[in-house]
């Protein structure tokens with residue numbers, strides 16, 4: 001399983017995956033994580049990645065060209081590998097455990113586009129993204145934290161990532177319809 005993240009803040013990812021179960025999986029090569037600085041795909045001396053929205057509207061959005069170039073370069077670096085391009089957006093489909101399971105089971109890498117400012121030019125959603133995902137009904141300042149949530153939730157479902165003591169087979173959302181109740185931490189013991 002490989003994740004390829006496109007962001008203007010690549011430095012946010014190393015600390016987030018420096019410790020814990022996912023860090024171990026990355027060190028062991030079970031999970032691959034590539035972090036790509038969007039500015040490296042922008043033209044011009046100032047490597048500008050933002051612009052006014054195509055068709056109007058307030059604020060600034062990411063221009064489409066650097067994002068298309070970044071995705072093209074990632075795909076060209078490993079043409080044999082199938083990949084799915086995910087655009088993170090509060091307006092996307094709600095990410096949940098069933099989507100995490102689908103990604104973990106698919107034999108393809110996930111290219112994750114993190115927006116900033118007022119989001120990403122519409123042409124990315126229309127012509128490049130395979131899916132648009134939201135991690136919840138709230139608005140973050142950028143897609144990086146959302147990407148980390150997706151990477152964490154998908155990675156831990158990859159065989160070999162969790163130790164037997166941490167098995168994903170009997171946990172919340174896995175047996176929702178069975179007679180075994182979901183594991184929930186009572187409020188009193190969480191406080």
Ligand code: SAM
Pocket residue numbers: 087088089090091113114115116117118119120133134135136137138139140141142143144146
């Ligand atoms: N103007 C946008 C709107 O009203 O929907 C919000 C843009 S938000 C400030 C900037 C970026 O953060 C988005 O492009 C997206 O990548 C990310 N983001 C914010 N909230 C998110 C959420 N709930 N789920 C996934 N990504 C989110």
